[in-house]
Amino acid sequence: MVSDAPQLSGGSLLIAWQLRNKHVLIVGGGEVASGRIESILVADASISLICPRAGLHPRSRRLIEQHPDRITYHDRVFSGPGDLEDIDMVLTAIDDVSRSREIYSLCRDTKIPVNVADIPDACDFYFGSQVRDGPLQIMISTNGESPKMSAMIRRRIERCLEGYEGEAIAKAGVLRQQLKERAPGVGGDVGRRRMRWMIDICNAWEMEDFTLLDDEMIKRLLDEGWEKNIVPSVEDVGGTSRRASRRREDPEASTLSIVLPSLGAFLAGAAFATLGLMLKRRR
Ligand SMILES: C[C@@]1(CC(=O)O)C2=NC(=C\c3[nH]c(c(CCC(=O)O)c3CC(=O)O)Cc3[nH]c(c(CC(=O)O)c3CCC(=O)O)/C=C3\N/C(=C\2)[C@@H](CCC(=O)O)[C@]3(C)CC(=O)O)/[C@H]1CCC(=O)O
Numbered sequence: 022m023v024s025d026a027p028q029l030s031g032g033s034l035l036i037a038w039q040l041r042n043k044h045v046l047i048v049g050g051g052e053v054a055s056g057r058i059e060s061i062l063v064a065d066a067s068i069s070l071i072c073p074r075a076g077l078h079p080r081s082r083r084l085i086e087q088h089p090d091r092i093t094y095h096d097r098v099f100s101g102p103g104d105l106e107d108i109d110m111v112l113t114a115i116d117d118v119s120r121s122r123e124i125y126s127l128c129r130d131t132k133i134p135v136n137v138a139d140i141p142d143a144c145d146f147y148f149g150s151q152v153r154d155g156p157l158q159i160m161i162s163t164n165g166e167s168p169k170m171s172a173m174i175r176r177r178i179e180r181c182l183e184g185y186e187g188e189a190i191a192k193a194g195v196l197r198q199q200l201k202e203r204a205p206g207v208g209g210d211v212g213r214r215r216m217r218w219m220i221d222i223c224n225a226w227e228m229e230d231f232t233l234l235d236d237e238m239i240k241r242l243l244d245e246g247w248e249k250n251i252v253p254s255v256e257d258v259g260g261t262s263r264r265a266s267r268r269r270e271d272p273e274a275s276t277l278s279i280v281l282p283s284l285g286a287f288l289a290g291a292a293f294a295t296l297g298l299m300l301k302r303r304r
Pocket residue numbers: 056136137138139140141144146147148149150151161162163164165166167168169170171172175
């Protein structure tokens with residue numbers, strides 16, 4: 022029997038791990054490690070980096086120079102359990118499999134989550150391909166099956182995005198924050214009404230229009246929308262919808278966008294009809 026139920030096994034947990042103020046040890050400073058350094062800096066953690074200077078990739082060297090307050094660099098090889106003291110997470114990217122496995126088992130013993138770049142079975146978690154635009158973070162994972170295809174799908178996703186999404190999300194974040202300050206409390210009736218109102222605003226507005234939100238508009242949205250339990254339009258709170266204004270700026274483009282597809286469909290239809298007629302005549 023065929024089941025519609027989602028497959029509840031064989032995957033991994035996709036989460037946005039909060040690393041602010043945590044301390045991450047990175048062993049190795051080559052090309053792979055340089056990507057790890059960037060991923061960890063983005064997450065606002067501090068880094069201890071252990072790698073002989075001669076092995077540093079130029080990108081790792083640059084990051085060490087640019088962030089001396091966030092990266093503590095040690096010009097040497099990994100020296101043993103002492104290097105794991107007060108460490109919340111370990112990432113290794115070294116060209117030495119037996120040393121990698123050794124670091125992995127030390128981490129297991131002390132229950133520190135660890136990623137060993139080239140040994141999937143010695144990883145508590147895998148990295149994925151990343152698309153980032155401010156607070157928007159998209160991770161593509163093939164669960165270890167094909168990292169190259171993760172990168173290819175990343176490029177497809179990048180082509181689909183329009184460029185304003187990160188800013189729109191950041192502005193929605195400011196609105197949510199101010200809404201929570203105005204109507205505080207976790208759960209209960211207020212929580213339910215707050216969530217309903219945010220969902221309604223997000224559904225009613227074009228995502229792009231959230232980029233217009235400034236302090237004044239947010240105040241009006243809360244005064245005239247939240248307080249009266251209605252969903253004002255962008256224009257109601259003093260803005261001009263980006264999509265609407267683009268249509269006004271370029272009326273020909275919008276006319277053409279309606280006319281051209283219809284014309285195309287008409288011509289295609291006519292071509293098929295003619296072809297059909299010709300084939301009939303031949304028989
Ligand atoms: C996504 C990305 C993120 C990142 O590293 O930040 C990432 N690998 C990337 C690229 C890449 N890595 C490799 C190639 C060569 C082509 C190929 O093999 O496909 C390419 C492509 C290239 O370089 O273009 C070689 C490779 N990778 C792993 C092994 C070991 C093994 O599989 O045994 C081997 C040696 C295999 C061998 O010896 O044959 C293992 C892992 N690599 C992962 C992540 C995790 C699973 C990700 C997932 O599930 O999708 C996992 C399990 C562990 C981990 O590293 O966390 C990043 C793309 C970033 C981007 O461009 O967006």
